[in-house]
Amino acid sequence: xxxxxxxxxxxxxxxxxxxxxxxxxxxxxxxxxxxxxxxxxxxxxxxxxxxxxxxxxxxxxxxxxxxxxxxxxxxxxxxxxxxxxxxxx
Numbered sequence: 001x002x003x004x005x006x007x008x009x010x011x012x013x014x015x016x017x018x019x020x021x022x023x024x025x026x027x028x029x030x031x032x033x034x035x036x037x038x039x040x041x042x043x044x045x046x047x048x049x050x051x052x053x054x055x056x057x058x059x060x061x062x063x064x065x066x067x068x069x070x071x072x073x074x075x076x077x078x079x080x081x082x083x084x085x086x087x088x089x
Contacts (some may be wrong), residue, residue: 012058
């Protein structure tokens with residue numbers, strides 16, 4: 001099972017028991033690889049729990065929060081302002 005947090009929370013997701021495919025058809029492997037890459041870059045923090053079934057929490061790191069609050073917020077503002085002008089090829 002995957003649970004998502006509120007947008008205002010630094011918590012990204014809780015992953016339990018290998019049901020990652022419930023997120024928009026993304027395979028467990030693809031989701032795991034993406035999350036591990038984001039942890040490796042320092043944008044996410046990972047906390048694994050010794051439980052059955054296994055549970056892992058992912059949250060934005062302090063660096064990840066600066067990315068969301070800086071360039072991602074600027075991009076969202078730009079898309080809100082100019083998105084209707086974009087052409088679809």
